[in-house]
Amino acid sequence: MYKILIADKLSQKGIDLINSTEGFEAVVKTGISEEELSSIIGDYDGLIVRSATQLTEKVLENPGRLKGVARAGVGVDNINIPEATRKGVLVMNTPGGNTLSAAEHTMALMLSLSRNVVPACVKMKSGGWDRKLYVGNQLNNKVLGVIGLGRIGMAVIRMAAGFNMKIVGYDPFSIPTQAENFGVEITDSLEEIYKKADFITMHIPRNKNTENLISKEQLEMMKPTARIVNCARGGIINENDLYDALENNVIAGAALDVYNEEPPENRRFENLDNCLVTPHLGASTEEAQIGVALEAAEVLMDSIKGGPIKNAINAPAVSESAPKIIKSYSELARKVGRLMNVLKAGRIKKVVLEYRGTIANEDVTPLKTSFSIGLLQPNFDVQVNIVNAGFLARERGISIDEVKNEDCTNFSSCFTAKVSTEIGNYSVTGTLFDDNIMKIVSINGYETEFTPAGLIMLALYRDRPGVIGSIGTACGKYDINIGTMSVGRKDGKAMMALSLDQNLGKEAQGALDEVDSVEKYTVCDFD
Ligand SMILES: NC(=O)c1ccc[n+]([C@@H]2O[C@H](COP(=O)([O-])OP(=O)(O)OC[C@H]3O[C@@H](n4cnc5c(N)ncnc54)[C@H](O)[C@@H]3O)[C@@H](O)[C@H]2O)c1
Numbered sequence: 001m002y003k004i005l006i007a008d009k010l011s012q013k014g015i016d017l018i019n020s021t022e023g024f025e026a027v028v029k030t031g032i033s034e035e036e037l038s039s040i041i042g043d044y045d046g047l048i049v050r051s052a053t054q055l056t057e058k059v060l061e062n063p064g065r066l067k068g069v070a071r072a073g074v075g076v077d078n079i080n081i082p083e084a085t086r087k088g089v090l091v092m093n094t095p096g097g098n099t100l101s102a103a104e105h106t107m108a109l110m111l112s113l114s115r116n117v118v119p120a121c122v123k124m125k126s127g128g129w130d131r132k133l134y135v136g137n138q139l140n141n142k143v144l145g146v147i148g149l150g151r152i153g154m155a156v157i158r159m160a161a162g163f164n165m166k167i168v169g170y171d172p173f174s175i176p177t178q179a180e181n182f183g184v185e186i187t188d189s190l191e192e193i194y195k196k197a198d199f200i201t202m203h204i205p206r207n208k209n210t211e212n213l214i215s216k217e218q219l220e221m222m223k224p225t226a227r228i229v230n231c232a233r234g235g236i237i238n239e240n241d242l243y244d245a246l247e248n249n250v251i252a253g254a255a256l257d258v259y260n261e262e263p264p265e266n267r268r269f270e271n272l273d274n275c276l277v278t279p280h281l282g283a284s285t286e287e288a289q290i291g292v293a294l295e296a297a298e299v300l301m302d303s304i305k306g307g308p309i310k311n312a313i314n315a316p317a318v319s320e321s322a323p324k325i326i327k328s329y330s331e332l333a334r335k336v337g338r339l340m341n342v343l344k345a346g347r348i349k350k351v352v353l354e355y356r357g358t359i360a361n362e363d364v365t366p367l368k369t370s371f372s373i374g375l376l377q378p379n380f381d382v383q384v385n386i387v388n389a390g391f392l393a394r395e396r397g398i399s400i401d402e403v404k405n406e407d408c409t410n411f412s413s414c415f416t417a418k419v420s421t422e423i424g425n426y427s428v429t430g431t432l433f434d435d436n437i438m439k440i441v442s443i444n445g446y447e448t449e450f451t452p453a454g455l456i457m458l459a460l461y462r463d464r465p466g467v468i469g470s471i472g473t474a475c476g477k478y479d480i481n482i483g484t485m486s487v488g489r490k491d492g493k494a495m496m497a498l499s500l501d502q503n504l505g506k507e508a509q510g511a512l513d514e515v516d517s518v519e520k521y522t523v524c525d526f527d
């Protein structure tokens, strides 16, 4: 008998499905401590969680017979994915099941905010009757800024279009055709959204790139009448800065469904008249909970029985039996994808991958997957892997062509990615020295030579005396230690690649901004 532990509140329909499936038994134990969970987890073949249970390194320390974890929902930020992968525990989620509920909750918050529904109700229930105090605003004709045009973002757009809102959308991987059908103006500038929008809503994962995406500086760009809704994840808006902005009427209002810490220990937002709070209710509808519970039960039982694996988050990209050269180039392709993610500007239209030299004779399928993982992963909170990489790229309108050529002038093999966006063309070439040392040897036609590891700063500048020294001085002044340096030159310009021991802080960036002749610089974190 396979035993499945249900560690968070799950719709009875999902539990019944497990118990009515031959060979499976569901055991419900909600609200248990980290200690208890880590001591019993190894007795179960599968586990279903929502967002409350934290699958920490400690919980996953001794997984025993645990084969898979299903997250009844989208975000997997409560699961230590690298640890689960390390321990061979498959993690799956149920994307899509709660999309409409999260979008409807976003609309509910937006409407409640603009029409003062909650304070007016509280006032009336306490015996009051004030019609002047609660005059609101229509959504009609207002500008709605949508950050993140994935499943929920697009569902919000469909609903907001019905309210005749003017929508401005931002997403580095958006699907322009769908968005255009709803009259969405696509922008590449978040600043434009902050300055223009009457309402701002975000539907993006919380990760290294999106934490504190909206802080004091961005809040101060917004209209004093702007209202902001966060139904995605706490921490995408800096809570301290938002609190100050609301208290000082820098913006008109906010509605929060998600928090840095849940439940929040500091309950300060509840005391602000211009802030509406709900306790992470985006997915809390009967319909969504039934949908995600059934899907979680199905994908988990299928995987335990050895059936098809669906919605896998951490399946490996390259099989153990792949040739060594493919395993090594696969890792390089992921790093090239990572670098391309920070290098390119604008939405990607086309990708061409070139395999030259000996690797052209091999099955290079894993390289395409690995490149896609490197390119896409920074923008997703689900793990991009062999199962979903191609699908996610296609869903975002990214076509990937491949070219094989046995000729390779300077190396035995090399891998090149060429990316076209609506703004420009970008290329990165990497190779392996001695078949195992990864090197990036060319960026946008500039020769380079660096290992894609740790923090690498790339600076493009007009090639004239003193610039290298000025960049070094700017870094040194703010204690940024430089490890290695390479410089490539072309057409009166130069590209410098520096490995850094620490990331650039605001002050170091300010100093670099002052260096005359530097046209652009960017830092890529390869770890
Ligand atoms: N409040 C709730 O109860 C609730 C319910 C469901 C989902 N969520 C959260 O909502 C978020 C979105 O869910 P989804 O199903 O739409 O996911 P999705 O993967 O379909 O869409 C996410 C989109 O964000 C985009 N993106 C990533 N980084 C970005 C950035 N820096 N700037 C702009 N766009 C960026 C991606 O390209 C993608 O299109 C998830 O993080 C999830 O955790 C919350």
Ligand SMILES: O=C(O)CC[C@@H](O)C(=O)O
Pocket (backbone or CB within 6 Å): 050, 051, 072, 073, 074, 075, 076, 098, 280, 282, 283, 284
């Ligand atoms: O489980 C929930 O209720 C929240 C789920 C939601 O935040 C998600 O990411 O799917």
